Amino acid sequence: MLKKLLLLFLTIGQILAASSFIGEGKRAELFEITDNEVPTFRITISDDSFEILRQAMQNHRHVFKKNPNEQKPKNEVEFEKVKNATMIVEINGEKKEFNKVQFDLGGSSARTYGRQAFNIRIKDKKKDLYGRSQFRLRSDPRDATSLRSKLCCDMLNRMGVVSISANYVLLYVNDEYFGFYVLMDAPKLPWVEQVFGEKDTTNLYKCKSGGLYLTEQSCAYGCENENDDVTDRAEWIDFLKAIDNAKTVDDIEKVLDIENYINTAVFDYLVGATDHFFGLGHNYSMYKNPKTGKWIMIYYDFDSDLGQDIIMFDYYNFRPLESKDFLHYTVKEWFRNNNMNVIKIGVFDNLPYFEKTLAKVVKETFNPAVLFPHIDELKEFIRPYVVHDKTPNENGIHPGVLNFVNPTDYNLEHFEANSEFTTINVPDIGSDAYECDPVYMDENYQYPIDKEVESEIDFNRWDGFDWVKFLGFDPSVMEPQPEESKCLAEKIGYPCCKEGNTKVYAHDANGDWGYDFKAKEWCGITPYDGRKDDEVCWSEPLGYPCCKKSCIVYEIDNDGKWGYEDNTWCGIQSYCS
Incomplete structure (x- = not known):
């Protein structure tokens, strides 16, 4: 039966014509030749390691952030990467053998789901798999369609953005079927050497943890150098x-590949990405191209894009917009959480270039006349593999589900519906954001929805969430300000000068300034005159006092x-300026 199944898979793989969506020559040979077939990876590790692997995959906890004081459950098992694994890859009608392979569990939050993730590295420096050695x-x-990661990589590849690539693979470990997976590049040192020709680069940083918005404060030591030998940052x-310190777009462009950056920003905006740089400030790498001297942003982890978990847009957001019509957010509304130079100047002060790039991408890539046929082609290509993995065995478990403590998995109906236009569990961004095709521009166009599996967006998902417990501190609590100020300086957090200290050293919108040489700090001289509040509060129509x-x-x-006052955002009044 197994041989018949594999034969069926190979036959279907050969029927599909090579995709014209990306174009030739933009990816490594591995991803070019696997457009037409799904290869099989066969990993072999010791029996002892295999048993530990089985146990390590049983995990019911959903950990957002590691707590150093949290004790590890007694029954939790850690799997140490196997550095002496072997691998046979069946691809393109051939078998390729690798005797020096590193094998490890991968992923973060995905570890708590039924299906798992893995990292593979070919350690023999004289061998690679059609131009790639790390996977x-x-x-x-979390993606019911198994399409999001592949589609996002394909779109970036088509756009000409520096990006990883993706296709699909079947995995066996010690001859046991582990499931159908997305096969992706790993933006590591071997990838840089294979793409840019620089061996053992010292300038590749992984920005993974969150809140890393390309500032010295957040990223100097928040991002990790992929080269373990590097100590000089x-x-x-x-x-x-x-x-x-940048003041202009030219200042940004001197150190950052602005074309690649703007294309990445356009991609982020169009696919509704919440889990990358512009959203949560993570899941990206930065590489300094020695030929240009400029740094390049490289995205990875795309399973939350294209509308998946769109409510994460409000995650850790203390001033969310009242409107949840994410589809029609402006660029500044979508990127509003970031007040950093690279966004204020690189994007907001560069809007004509952003809009020009946006128009080009919408026309050439994010266009239903171009993208929809590719989606349909991919869906038909992976359907037999998805059907196989979504068909329960005699124990009611889907093939490829490896975490039996939490064997959650989407079913086939979810795959069929969510790969079209139906929202399930988490929302999809509707396709009427596209331009160019009158069919999809028609406001009355009705997308087919499967009501049997449709779900609605939970806009109250983060209501009552205990951010203090999650973060270890309360980010919404600011230092209390005095009820009545004696001088204008107190309005902006400085003390008033003590009696007798009246010499003026400076003057600005907040009055005269003295200096307390004993405390070594500026102090205010001009008394607070009980300025009247603005007759019309500009922030009230936005829902804030x-x-x-x-x-x-x-x-x-x-x-x-x-x-920020009394645990809520407030508009600064005109007398403060």
């Missing part, structure tokens, strides 16, 4: 300082300047 095998258990920190106690500015956006 990520991802089951993408001078070039990396110099780059971050240059971004922090105006600030009453302070002129401290915590954020600036297209609407104006924002302060």
